[in-house]
Amino acid sequence: MACTGVFVAYFPVTTVSVSLPVIQGALGASTSDLSWVSDAFVLPVAALILTAGVFGDVHGRKKVFQAGLALCAVGATVSLCAQSIAAVWVGQALSGAGAAALLPMTLALISHVVPDHRERGKFIGLWTTCLMGALAVGPLIAGTITAHADWRWIFLLPIPLSLAAMAAGARLLDESRSPYPRKLDWPGQITAAVAITALVYGVIEGGASSFTEPQVVVALALAVAGGIVFVLAERRSDSPMLDLRIFRSPAFTGSTLVVMISFLGLIGFFFVLSLYFGMVQQLTTLEAGLRLLMVTIMPILLGAVFGRLTQRLSARFLITGGLLITTVALCTLTTIGIDTSFGSLAWRLALLGTGLGIAFPCITATAVGSVPPHQAGMAAAGNNAFRQVGAALGPAILGALLTTEAVGALPAHLADQGLTGATGARITGAVDRDGLEAVAGMPLGADTGRALHALSLSFVDGLHLCLLVSAVLMLCGALVALVTLRPRRPAPSVQVAASTDRGTPAAGDETPRGGAPAAAGNTPGGSRR
Numbered sequence: 001m002a003c004t005g006v007f008v009a010y011f012p013v014t015t016v017s018v019s020l021p022v023i024q025g026a027l028g029a030s031t032s033d034l035s036w037v038s039d040a041f042v043l044p045v046a047a048l049i050l051t052a053g054v055f056g057d058v059h060g061r062k063k064v065f066q067a068g069l070a071l072c073a074v075g076a077t078v079s080l081c082a083q084s085i086a087a088v089w090v091g092q093a094l095s096g097a098g099a100a101a102l103l104p105m106t107l108a109l110i111s112h113v114v115p116d117h118r119e120r121g122k123f124i125g126l127w128t129t130c131l132m133g134a135l136a137v138g139p140l141i142a143g144t145i146t147a148h149a150d151w152r153w154i155f156l157l158p159i160p161l162s163l164a165a166m167a168a169g170a171r172l173l174d175e176s177r178s179p180y181p182r183k184l185d186w187p188g189q190i191t192a193a194v195a196i197t198a199l200v201y202g203v204i205e206g207g208a209s210s211f212t213e214p215q216v217v218v219a220l221a222l223a224v225a226g227g228i229v230f231v232l233a234e235r236r237s238d239s240p241m242l243d244l245r246i247f248r249s250p251a252f253t254g255s256t257l258v259v260m261i262s263f264l265g266l267i268g269f270f271f272v273l274s275l276y277f278g279m280v281q282q283l284t285t286l287e288a289g290l291r292l293l294m295v296t297i298m299p300i301l302l303g304a305v306f307g308r309l310t311q312r313l314s315a316r317f318l319i320t321g322g323l324l325i326t327t328v329a330l331c332t333l334t335t336i337g338i339d340t341s342f343g344s345l346a347w348r349l350a351l352l353g354t355g356l357g358i359a360f361p362c363i364t365a366t367a368v369g370s371v372p373p374h375q376a377g378m379a380a381a382g383n384n385a386f387r388q389v390g391a392a393l394g395p396a397i398l399g400a401l402l403t404t405e406a407v408g409a410l411p412a413h414l415a416d417q418g419l420t421g422a423t424g425a426r427i428t429g430a431v432d433r434d435g436l437e438a439v440a441g442m443p444l445g446a447d448t449g450r451a452l453h454a455l456s457l458s459f460v461d462g463l464h465l466c467l468l469v470s471a472v473l474m475l476c477g478a479l480v481a482l483v484t485l486r487p488r489r490p491a492p493s494v495q496v497a498a499s500t501d502r503g504t505p506a507a508g509d510e511t512p513r514g515g516a517p518a519a520a521g522n523t524p525g526g527s528r529r
Helices: 002-017 020-027 031-059 061-080 085-113 117-148 151-155 158-172 186-208 214-236 244-248 250-280 285-309 315-333 342-369 373-416 421-434 436-441 445-484 493-501
Strands: none
Touching: 002 020, 002 031, 002 061, 002 085, 002 117, 002 151, 002 158, 002 250, 020 031, 020 085, 020 151, 020 250, 031 061, 031 085, 031 186, 031 250, 031 373, 061 085, 061 151, 061 158, 085 117, 085 342, 085 373, 117 151, 117 285, 117 342, 186 214, 186 373, 214 244, 244 250, 244 373, 250 285, 250 315, 250 342, 250 373, 250 445, 285 342, 315 342, 315 445, 342 373, 373 421, 373 436, 373 445, 421 436, 436 445
């Protein structure tokens, strides 16, 4: 059930990403509008995932799991019936709220059924495989549908899948709650939602217009203020939504930073590469999906293997090595051009997927295993919240970089194509006013081909910058893992016993592999709950 839940939660990510060019053409959306199609899903995940974890601990994880499936079904139904870009946003937001409920519950269910952190690593590897499976099949399903039917049908599959999972869960799942008393933390929830929403809004709108616009400045200031108030509220709360003491664990802090940084680069990469396939190479959604499959199939093939290897090899070694491979792959992609063939792309995308398949199972297992079992749900929710913040910022930041670089490079490429004077000024004026997509609809007569070629060259310039930024982000993630996941010698047994007697938080005591605390299962006093 946990694997089904994470599949439903992540299915919309690449299904929608690869369909963005089709959605753009059908609804006349701008690049900024397309950023919100992705972020309308990711934003509620990031804002609500911590609250969902608390709801599960207080009211029952089975109930929250079932509610998440129901929201995913409702959101998919709204998107399926959408007649405007705003309706797609609403449907995506509802699906995102459902995913926010599913993600922490699926990991909490695994932790409840498999309390041994070493055995749990295999199941989390399978969980990650199902996550990547959703990312893999999404483009293929979307491509097949858009080739033979209306694009809205890409939202159909989550509806019967969610309903079937709800029926099975009602019979198969046992209810579970946190054995330690918790209550809802409304100040923490409200301030976290305000901070995350304001941050993503400010980045998207700042990239689309200017970071000096009054509404952007206010949004970013509100994000900073909301973040500060959130920290203060959690430090004062008797039952915090996110106990900040779990950040005393270098393994948890490191894995959380790594997943946020890497997802910022990864989801941003999917966003800009999907636009490249549609706007530059003029591929169908299915053809684009087959290319993206080279990225997502490798983690599926490697996920179970490296999930088991987390029991034998250092998480620091696997995460750092995997992200370095991903960095190299992204650097090789910076040489692609307008007419780069599938064969030339395939090995680079497969190399990228290999790095992700090595690193990602270990990141989640390290985060969940670095705290006592009764805090596993909170750790999963916290890790996923930061993951989704990175995923929300990825399309916003890289989309803004793509547009800025492409628009800046366009005049030179137009001049190279002989489009200067009034014609060149007309094209650049339309792009400044309406975005890159405006060129395709301009009546340029015999100049149309040269204008579109110049636009493609400009887009590729922007793509190269985005790929370079993604590579730098992955390299930063590797360095964070190398520094924060360093092995630590286990404390002598006398000291462990003494710290347990004093009620010292167990969340800071990791095993040498960045796994579960040495005595986490026997030290409930480590939590203020």
